[in-house]
Amino acid sequence: MQQRKVGKYPFSIDVEGAKPIEAVLVVGKTEGKTLVVTAGVHGDEYVAIQAVRELLNELQPQKLRGQIILVPIINKEGFYEGTYLVPEDGENLNRCFPGSKKKSVTWRMAHALERSLYPKADFLLDLHGGSPYETMTPLVFFPVGAGKKVQELTRNAAQKLSLSYMVQSYAKDGLYSWAAQCGVPAVLIERGGGGTWSRVETEACKENIYQIMSFLDIIPYNKQRQIPVEIQDAHYETAVSRGYWYYAKTSGTSFRTGELLGRLEGEDGCVQQEIYAPYNGVILYHTHSLGVTEGMPLMAYGKVCSK
Template sequence: MIFYGNTIAPGEKRIVQLPVTEGLSLEAICICGAFPGRTLAVTAGVHGCEYVGIQALLELAKELDPGRMCGNAVLLPLVNPEGFYDGVKQVVPEDGINLNRAFPGDPGGSISLQMAYILEQALYPAADLLADLHGGDWNEDLCPLVFFPAGNCGEVYQASLEAAKQLKVSYRVRSHARNGLYSWAVQRGIPALLAERGCGGRWSEKEKEDCMEDVRRLLRHLSILPGENEPAVQTEICRAVYAEAKEDGLWYPCIKAAETVKKGQLLGELRSMSGQTLQEVWAEFAGVVLYYTTALGVRRGDPLAAYGESCVMGENVVQLEII
């Protein structure tokens, strides 16, 4: 296995440093199977306070036995270390940029753009499939779901869909995102998906184990690990709405994650410090709450709530980009 100029021998595990700046390198754990096969790349910690995927990959790196693998795994448990250690939601603290909005990267740009560039250069050439693990930040509540690219019926889109179907999550959401780690990979010809587990800036043993099993299922799907996956039961979301705050204010939600809502139902209200109503969010159609913001204080442009309609009930239109 050759990863970012490093040769990893069959049956070997090795940490490869991905230098971003003089003081910052990202650690990739490369696990080269004893037998040839495909390569799964998995990232976590793009947002530093989304912990489930981080812990899952740390433990999975110890668990995976290259002697049983036909192919390779490249695991990056912590893509945004400063955000993680500083406890900063959603952005890279050095430049205040959401790393998942920094693709394509730029080696001459700010640190987030440099990180994006290094991730592209290292992961995209190596991966037959890329999975980016996310979860609800400390100000979010959500239900387990997976985003996959919506587009034409080409091989990359179909391969991404088939991989997304392997995860044991409640909802499978079509996405038209263009500049995230996984969505830019798709545009570069690499099948990819984004999974969400956990919320509220917390992690639990069950969530971690469920996330580990998601990755194992992807490894089995690619025949890197032996065995077959039992079919996962998912609801596909084809139409969705993402509500943002129109002003700075205080957010009072009336919903919970995974709750079904009716058309015309009030989902929440944004108020000023004096109690004046600044914005009301009403459901445009019946659907399910995919996630919502739990924080009291929100900035203009911050996400408030996202809800979606299943393909069975609604039309095949996506309006949601929530990551």
């Protein structure tokens, strides 16, 4: 029998006509599941990037079962320039799945990630956070509509995480959501925001990774500080024009049917948009910027799932 090569092994994910994406394979002592952990799809979401950076130093391969593929910063140029876009072509990587070898660099990055990571993953964990203009409650998105097996497995995994909400998602064009469409169980965790990172959020993000590792029987981890509330019927509101944004409810707060959640005013003070609650629910995240442009996210909210 061939001896297992336990250890940490850096490797590159080649992107045609662009710089490769750096990754690390951590091989455990015994056979087991393969977890893929990605961060930095958006270069300005810092909690996840720092968490994976620290986790790389903390992990001890001899104590692991199976293996972990860690991708600390996918959009490295965006990280250094402080933007969620890929600077080379101005695209949002998380809107470029499925990828394409025939399009610009961001689409080729998506294609390379699919080709390199999806076939190896028993489970994929994509780490994100709120944009510099967003305030966010810690949450996890899990896919619905990607098949019963994927849905139930990811729901069970989400229930093991210490965070506020687990949100049913019908998205299909992101790194994790396209993985789910391809039959790979995957979830997306959101932590942090406002263009900052903190020691508390970084430690909480690492804890979430350990909880997924434990769920996959890669390493024991039995701590769970809170159980997430499941959210259905999530709504994502965007600005109909540029103007002044006044939010009436903040991230993590509840509301009742008919309540005003926020309004958008033009430069003349006339109301351009009002958002009223269609049901009783909670705010998942909101934009805290006063000035917004057309199409900019304003807030997301959802309904607590009744079981």
